[in-house]
Amino acid sequence: MRGVVGVLALQGDFREHKETLKRLGIEAREVRKKEHLEGLKALIVPGGESTTIGKLAREYGIEDEVRRRVKEGSLALFGTCAGAIWLAKEIVGYPEQPRLGVLEAWVERNAFGRQVESFEEDLEVRGLGPFHGIFIRAPVFRRLGEGVEVLAELNGLPVLVRQGKILASAFHPELTQDPRLHRYFLELAGV
Numbered sequence: 001m002r003g004v005v006g007v008l009a010l011q012g013d014f015r016e017h018k019e020t021l022k023r024l025g026i027e028a029r030e031v032r033k034k035e036h037l038e039g040l041k042a043l044i045v046p047g048g049e050s051t052t053i054g055k056l057a058r059e060y061g062i063e064d065e066v067r068r069r070v071k072e073g074s075l076a077l078f079g080t081c082a083g084a085i086w087l088a089k090e091i092v093g094y095p096e097q098p099r100l101g102v103l104e105a106w107v108e109r110n111a112f113g114r115q116v117e118s119f120e121e122d123l124e125v126r127g128l129g130p131f132h133g134i135f136i137r138a139p140v141f142r143r144l145g146e147g148v149e150v151l152a153e154l155n156g157l158p159v160l161v162r163q164g165k166i167l168a169s170a171f172h173p174e175l176t177q178d179p180r181l182h183r184y185f186l187e188l189a190g191v
């Protein structure tokens with residue numbers, strides 16, 4: 001068996017991430033308090049509601065501990081949708097929303113319009129090829145900082161980015177049957 005991967009399990013679709021990891025033969029550990037981060041090299045932050053995830057992560061001390069571990073270089077992160085919002089440095093229009101702030105990007109929530117609840121699009125992911133993107137009240141990345149690489153775009157807007165050992169997607173790879181993006185993250189994390 002390879003290493004264990006953490007899945008932040010405060011709110012959102014963490015079960016689907018666990019399923020995807022299982023398909024790859026990887027053991028998942030639900031992270032609900034900061035003690036659960038011990039020994040982990042990689043953490044997935046699911047989609048859901050970024051305000052709730054952020055509020056609970058702050059309350060339980062997870063935010064500070066994850067930030068410390070990421071800055072120290074010992075923890076890789078993969079955020080999907082709400083998870084990606086939580087990682088970002090700035091959230092357009094929500095300056096007070098609790099967030100980790102390690103991804104050098106401005107993220108705009110519900111960027112495809114609130115009325116566009118969800119849609120699916122085939123994307124072209126750099127290094128991976130075609131990937132089916134499921135977007136649900138999806139954000140986009142704007143004003144990317146130095147060192148942030150765009151791995152996929154939709155209508156000219158970045159929807160998958162990477163900064164070192166941090167991967168963030170505006171869409172939900174965990175809702176497809178396709179584990180390639182998770183596998184890519186595991187390689188990035190060295191798990």
Ligand SMILES: NC(=O)CC[C@H](N)C(=O)O
Nearest residue numbers: 047048049050081082137
């Ligand atoms: N599918 C999702 O994760 C939606 C994210 C949600 N719009 C938010 O701002 O948190």
